[in-house]
Amino acid sequence: MFTHQIKFRVLYSDTDKMGYMYYGQYAKYLEMGRVEAMRSLNLSYKSMEESGVMMPVLNLNVKYIKPLFYDDEVTLVTKVFKMPDTRIHFQYDLLNPRGELSTIAETTLVFVDCESGKPCLIPSNFKTKIEPYFS
Template identity: 45%
Template sequence: MSKPIITDEIELRVRYAETDQMGIVYYGNYAQYFEVGRVEWLRKFGISYKSMEEQGVLLPVVSLNVKFKKSARYDDVVKVKTQLVKMPSATIEFDYEITNEAGEILTLGNTVLVFMDVSKNRPTRCPKYLLDKLQDYSFKNFNSTP
């Protein structure tokens, strides 16, 4: 049996355009790092934002929380760890941890996204195909609702 894909990690190199005049990552770019993390997390399940959109489901962010601990700088390699908080319903929630090459925590974050039916312009339940893929994995450490 394959290892559960509850958490995914990717590495990114900080580009010059992502920094301010002091060579420190501009705070607004962390939301983009989180997006890269969750897009790749979904991709591990064979699901892409593009395919969801083609099926009439969008995932707008409805909540973003960020806690900055240390600065990332130009040319640093950072690791973005993305974890599903609980089984999705009409929303899907992720926690993030960004660390540097020394393993120091730079940033912690959380996003909540809502599944949106494009044709109705209203929230909808998580697509069944995503829930089916997630059912195969162990979520015993999650704060799932009964």
């Protein structure tokens, strides 16, 4: 299993009239978790796209358990439980400043050949870097 963790602070612009982090903002933070998890493996969307592979989101599921508020420092844990093939499945835990589980989420992304627009296997450099976490 591959796991990566970051912290971020809820911005004022990300909250609604009730002072809660607006539900529509969660996808942005999940992407940040994915991007930083990939970066920790020396991978990036930019380099993948330059090599001819995109990773569009196929599915997004979010379960809100406890609200997050303006200026909360949030711990975002990003996990990959299964070795990717043509898809990669990320799971996320968002913890509030007290360490309580606030939100759980999942995204599934598909490796897509930029030229054909069709699904493809995980790029070899990505596979090489993530495979040790599953052996």
